[in-house]
Amino acid sequence: MPSTLAGRADLQATATTRSSGLVVVLAFSGIVVSLMQTTVIPLVPRLPTLLNASAADTTWAVTATLLAAAVATPVMGRLGDMYGKRRLLLVSLALMVTGSVVAALSSALAPFVVGRVLQGLAGGVIPLGISIMRDALPAERLGAATATMSSSLGVGGALGLPTAALIADHAGWHLLFWISAVLGAVVAGLVLVLVPESPVRTGGRFDMVGAAGLSVALVCLLLAISKGAEWGWGSGLTLALLGTAVAVLLVWGWWELRSRQPLVDLRTSARRQVLTTNLASIMFGFAMFGMSLVLPQLLQLPTSTGHGLGQSLLVVGLVMAPQGLVMMAVSPLSARISAARGPKTTLMLGALVVAAGYALSTLMLSAIWQLVLVSCIVGAGIGLAYGAMPALVMAAVPVSETAAANSLNTLMRAIGTSVSSAVAGVLLAQLPLPGGFRVVLAIGAGAALLALAIAAFLPARRDG
Structure with missing residues (x-):
């Protein structure tokens, strides 16, 4: 009997250690993604000079990331439910690493914006991480773990801004994106080793029509919101984007309610x-x-x-x-x-x-x-x-x-x-x-x- 009790204690200790490792890795992934989002902030006033472009054009370095994250977040979430949350988490991190490398190698606006778009496609990391926790953790640990994962966004931003400002001033702006790439690769490796794939999957077919409709609506809506002050809130372009967003959302809602396997x-x-x-x-x-x-x-x-x-x-x-x-x-x-x-x-x-x-x-x-x-x-x-x-x-x-x-x-x-x-x-x-x-x-x-x-x-x- 004592040996049996000792064996159970050992198993419980091992399970607790694995759970703690999973929480740390997933929270770290959220911090790295939020660091990536913060990296560009100290560069915004300098981008016209660094990329030989106008100030209006360089704002796309921020806007493109916002739009990409908005589109990717619901799509990655649905794909995670269908094909495996860990798999889609790794895909998101791979996109972030690729985008960081592209941005690090850029000296002109177009490739830099492409890199920022790829980075933005990692926007689903935090909700995917929370969902993995629900599948992998015991109920008594889930509340604290998801709260930690949710707050990782703030931690990344908190650490990212002063670090990015210091590096940009003393070591060159390209280094910021190389660091982002390295951190993303490290996190992906940790996920491969320490995060199990969830057996909970919906299967079925992916709702391409729903994904396309929601993507168009979100891009139109957020583009109008983020650029409205620059273009004019009463301008034809801003109003056209807002009108398109409303119209597409109505059609999208009609489609989703009738789809057997909707995106949302x-x-x-x-x-x-x-x-x-x-x-x-x-x-x-x-x-x-x-x-x-x-x-x-x-x-x-x-x-x-x-x-x-x-x-x-x-x-x-x-x-x-x-x-x-x-x-x-x-x-x-x-x-x-x-x-x-x-x-x-x-x-x-x-x-x-x-x-x-x-x-x-x-x-x-x-x-x-x-x-x-x-x-x-x-x-x-x-x-x-x-x-x-x-x-x-x-x-x-x-x-x-x-x-x-x-x-x-x-x-x-x-x-x-x-x-x-x-x-x-x-x-x-x-x-x-x-x-x-x-x-x-x-x-x-x-x-x-x-x-x-x-x-x-x-x-x-x-x-x-």
């Missing part, structure tokens, strides 16, 4: 818990980005303006870094609150904390320590909420649709972020500073409160 199961997505969580996610995406737009500008504006702090991009990165680290730090707390009171409570608490942080920020814009404090408060709220969202979604969808459902939720956050960027850009261009900053931050608080109100309509804990 709209009936499942219309369930109260899934729909409400996705609506709240849009608001959180909107709220989160306001701080990311205001703080860098406020920090870098010359002190001669009377409201700027005259800091370098490296200092901006160091000020923003604690926010992402706080997101990771609160992820275990998010899991504990969800386990004790349900993820609905965690999501509502996160919204309240974000709103409080934004409200405080409208009064504290005059010193670096104040900006660090308010960004950390907002980061804590986002960390709480982002840990709850996957739990809410996964509790309401079949196991066979986990990756697709998580990918759709990630896409909703991205849409909220894009709209936030457009709204804040217009306001900061039209309103005098620092009043414009305070208006954007107040809108961020309002978006968080709206997320709180939406979350209140989530079902009771029995569904969470």
Whole structure:
């Protein structure tokens, strides 16, 4: 009997070690992808000179990645459910590595944008990772693991900005993309060794018509949102893109409801818990980005303006870094609150904390320590909420649709972020500073409160 008990203990210890290794590798993959997304930020003002192109054209280095990620996220999620989440995770990482190498070898705009598109196609890594966790981990570990995976996005951004600024200033910008390629290759190797393939698959045929329709609609919508200020919100091109997006989405919805194996199961997505969580996610995406737009500008504006702090991009990165680290730090707390009171409570608490942080920020814009404090408060709220969202979604969808459902939720956050960027850009261009900053931050608080109100309509804990 003692030997039997010892054997069981050894097996449990081995299983725990494997589970911990899987969580670490998947979270690391999320950090690497978010690092990749942050890498280009310090280069944006320099890209016209580096690539011998106009400032308007070089904005495609950012826009192309956004569009590619939006298209890839739901497609990779559905393919993961059908053909294996680990397999599609490896495909995503391979695309990121390829894109990083192409960008690292580029000296002109066209190949650089191609590289950024390939990097953006790795946008499905985090929802795929969360879905793998649902299949591979015991229920008691799933909440903390998914919260950690969700917060990896903030950690990557936190570490990426100061690191990218430092490397770009002292070692050359191409090195940033070589580092991204190496990290991506390392993660892919770790996934091959430590992450098992899930046996849960839907099989069937991939919905090519649905994928094409959603891709066209998303590209038109996000292109109009991201370029509307530049082209003019009332311009023919902007209005045509928005009209096309609406028309295609209506036809796409009709097709998906009649398809036997749709890209997105709209009936499942219309369930109260899934729909409400996705609506709240849009608001959180909107709220989160306001701080990311205001703080860098406020920090870098010359002190001669009377409201700027005259800091370098490296200092901006160091000020923003604690926010992402706080997101990771609160992820275990998010899991504990969800386990004790349900993820609905965690999501509502996160919204309240974000709103409080934004409200405080409208009064504290005059010193670096104040900006660090308010960004950390907002980061804590986002960390709480982002840990709850996957739990809410996964509790309401079949196991066979986990990756697709998580990918759709990630896409909703991205849409909220894009709209936030457009709204804040217009306001900061039209309103005098620092009043414009305070208006954007107040809108961020309002978006968080709206997320709180939406979350209140989530079902009771029995569904969470």
